Amino acid sequence: MSYHFAIQRILEQSDGFDFDLALISCGIVTGNTWKAGWLATSDDLEQFVRVERPDDNILRSQTYYYFVGDHEPTYKYPIVPSFHHWQFPHGELPDLWADIDILPDAESQTTRRDEAVLSRDATCRITACKGAREVAHLVPAGELYWFGQNQMRQYCLDQLSSMSINDTRNILLLRRDMHFLFDNHRFVLAAKRDRSNKAHLVLHVLSHERADELVPLYHNRLTQTLRGISTEFLFARLAFTLFNSIHFPPFDGMARLAVLLYDPESGRIRDDNLFQQQIRGKMKLFDTYSRSQSRSASPKKRSRDESAHEEVSAWNLDHDSENWDDLVYSDSPPRGRRRKRSWDAQAQESPPELAASSTSPRRTSASPRSIQLPESACQGEPYLAGSQGSQEINAKGFDEERPAKRGRTEIEWQVNS
Structure with a gap:
């Protein structure tokens, strides 16, 4: 066999x-x-x-x-x-994922998506820090053609937009280092059950190479309160990460x-x-979408999402407004120098610590346990869904x-x- x-x-x-x-x-x-x-x-x-x-x-x-x-x-x-x-399983998410309850977003008074996301999230949705915030896509912006082929716009707030992949339901704020780790498949947001069988969305560390602190700091932690994002996009991100893992x-x-x-x-x-x-x-079907494209390079059938090259939105560009110096809009490293640094080491606080738990690889408990951590500088919401x-x-x-x-x-x- x-x-x-x-x-x-x-x-x-x-x-x-x-x-x-x-x-x-x-x-x-x-x-x-x-x-x-x-x-x-x-x-x-x-x-x-x-x-x-x-x-x-x-x-x-x-x-x-x-x-x-x-x-x-x-x-x-x-x-x-x-x-x-x-292929995305429309209407057939696993029961566990269907049980994830994400709060709806309050109606925004702004029509700009960048301002709407900043108003909604305010801080990094993992660490609760305000410094060096970046806009992170759940389904990556480069997968615009997959997004269109799988009719993912049905989960968007604005389903008529030509760049529906930039919809606020596919975006959340992350601190720059967490965004980097997220895009490099070091962790995912996964649905897990606690001891009372309630479903939670927690961080699941996939790789901690050269970053040993990821496990004690973030593994099985609750995210900050999530509002206005799509469970379907979160599930698609899990699949994207699995297929792009170095271990696949x-x-x-x-x-x-x-x-x-x-x-x-x-x-x-x-x-x-x-x-x-x-x-x-045969593994790659679609070209990676980039802002510089004036027309779709994909030889495959075009959808409404694939004709969206006309809209080169400021959503994907670094913002020059003095009120937005710490917010970055690209899922890839920016070109050239910024007028001001978006990373301010002085402003960074430590992420939540893992109190009353051991970082030793030894088994410490035969069952999952929930640990309440002391209030941290970043006001995190730590949670341990599984055993260590x-x-x-x-x-x-x-x-x-x-x-x-x-x-x-x-x-x-x-x-x-």
Whole structure:
């Protein structure tokens, strides 16, 4: 039996991995199969044993396998090779995500989206700091063509805008360092349940390489109060991050794999069985949208979003107004020098600390716990949804079985090879 490389997930915690996040993540990369998907472990006789949801929602075994439906264990299901081939599940979000309650935004007196977002959020929605705020897209601005192909404008406040990807429901304020980490797939905003089974949106650290402080400071923390953004855009961001993770399969082997490919011309998804080299050549469907484009460079069918090149909005440009010196509008590094610095080290406060908890990788509790932290300079709202420990979603090679590492969790899914 052979297995496809799964998403590798390493975190300096030893208790395990969130059940829902594991199931939904595997469901996303297999074509939105979370309703039919299930996890299993393997016993000494190499028999698969279905895993029910743990009481504390934490997976603690070393290795888990992902299956779809009632197929035999030998069935190798197809996977989605990239974000461009992934189709948004309109009206079919996982129940956990559908339970996320985001407050509506109060009616704004301004017609400018930048001012509306600043008025709505005021501070970084993670740290509550006011310095070096930047406008961050949930579905990245460069994915305008994917946005149009998937009819995402239906979740926008202004559905008639030619640049609906810049809608306020797809935007939130982040401090510059958090924005950088967000855009580099170091963390996502994920839905998780607390001990009372209530759904919360919390930070989930995906990679803390060269930034060890991310786990004790931010992992499983509640965001600041979110208003006026779309749950659908948050879910799309989770998928975007999974597919663009450095741990997602690079398709650099020699095996044939079953894949789900999207055809922008017909709007249909087809199954195919391709060599990995062939898959690499098909992963990118759409050109990355940039402000400098005078017309769409995508050879695919254009939507209303794709004809939006005429509008080069100040929304994506650095603002020169003296009242907006600390607010940056681009999801990419600006060109040239700013008139004033938007990063003021003097104004920065420390993010919330993790009080009464250990940063040791040792297991400290057998169940999730909620910790109330002291009031911080940035007035954060810390929250610990899950237990602390070390976890990994990893996988074995196609034909060669590698021993699992101690104290870590692996999740596998099967594909044709």
